[in-house]
Amino acid sequence: MTLSLFSDEHYMREALKQARYALEEDEIPIGAVVVLERQIIARAHNQTEQLRDVTAHAEMLALTAAANHVGNKYLADCTLYVTIEPCVMCAGASFWAQVRRVVYGAAEEKRGFRRYGNLLHPRTELVSGILGAECGALMSEFFARKRK
């Protein structure tokens, strides 16, 4: 099996690296990257504890960084990769940015946006389950550690 350099799996592995940074910092381990024309233009991990700010989800930080990079608040040619299904807040941000694709790893049944219907922009394509087991395993590891 070959792993294409520009596959969804490739970029999700980069998001997973970000999630591992979060885990090392004792943050809920979620990572995100934004890709434009095959290039990663933003990388972020959840920093809600460090920044003491509920809005500092990986996706929010990545979308803001991507907008800074391109000098435009609209990210209509960008793909957002995130290890876990986005929450309502982050889905809403991707709506406003008109992101072309949202690709996530593992589902989040309790706090994910999908239980509320399709909150994404009509032009946004949604892909799920990319490296889902690995993405979900980081979350299980984090919460198992917290319960101890």
Next chain:
Amino acid sequence: MTLSLFSDEHYMREALKQARYALEEDEIPIGAVVVLERQIIARAHNQTEQLRDVTAHAEMLALTAAANHVGNKYLADCTLYVTIEPCVMCAGASFWAQVRRVVYGAAEEKRGFRRYGNLLHPRTELVSGILGAECGALMSEFFARKRK
């Protein structure tokens, strides 16, 4: 009629001042303040154009500023006043912050969160219609100007 110093109307007037700053800057005129123990601890207006960032809604900026002020990401004793019904993103942020009360002025039927059900935290009280006509009039003024 007397206007109590600590009424919802009083704080909504402060949010309206913020909305007017947005209008002066040619931003969609929405303003917000966060109140803790009768004191305004954060004031913000929509800055999505100036910051080129879709996440820079008045509520998001106000919640982040309030968290910085109290040194805690949870705002469980705070009230968020905002001139217009929050969008999905901002409702989601108020959920994570566990804001005690969300008070808005005018409804926003197209982009407001309420059409998706109750996205607020179970402990958040929702109040609407405070100075709704004035809050809505600023939006009408902005969009009428844009259509010209």
